[in-house]
Amino acid sequence: MHLTSPMCHDNDTCMNKIHDIAQRIERIKSELAALGDMRPGSLSVQGRSWGGKYVQLSYTHRGKGHTEYVRGEKRDEVERQVKTYRRFRELTKEWVDLAIELCKLKQEATGDSGA
Numbered sequence: 001m002h003l004t005s006p007m008c009h010d011n012d013t014c015m016n017k018i019h020d021i022a023q024r025i026e027r028i029k030s031e032l033a034a035l036g037d038m039r040p041g042s043l044s045v046q047g048r049s050w051g052g053k054y055v056q057l058s059y060t061h062r063g064k065g066h067t068e069y070v071r072g073e074k075r076d077e078v079e080r081q082v083k084t085y086r087r088f089r090e091l092t093k094e095w096v097d098l099a100i101e102l103c104k105l106k107q108e109a110t111g112d113s114g115a
Helices: 011-033 072-110
Strands: 042-047 053-061 064-070
Touching (some): 011 072, 042 072, 053 072
Antiparallel strands (some): 053 064
């Protein structure tokens, strides 16, 4: 759900939008709390020069690149963790977008034009 400007045509419209955004933010918070284990990065299958393959997790954390080998039996688990991290990022981006919009709507509803 993404509401765009111009924000409000009347106070009732403004209050309804504020309510809708606040509800969506609460749903995002609930979903975030239930996410479970996560880790950033991506998995790739690498080949060895002498033959055979292995799975590698690559990610950047705190500005530093990391690479980890993933044992075959852990691949599904790590894939779930990476997928969960992607969902975490999507939800937090949406939350920030909605929070910005909510603040603007509240300012408009109170007649406050300043930031």
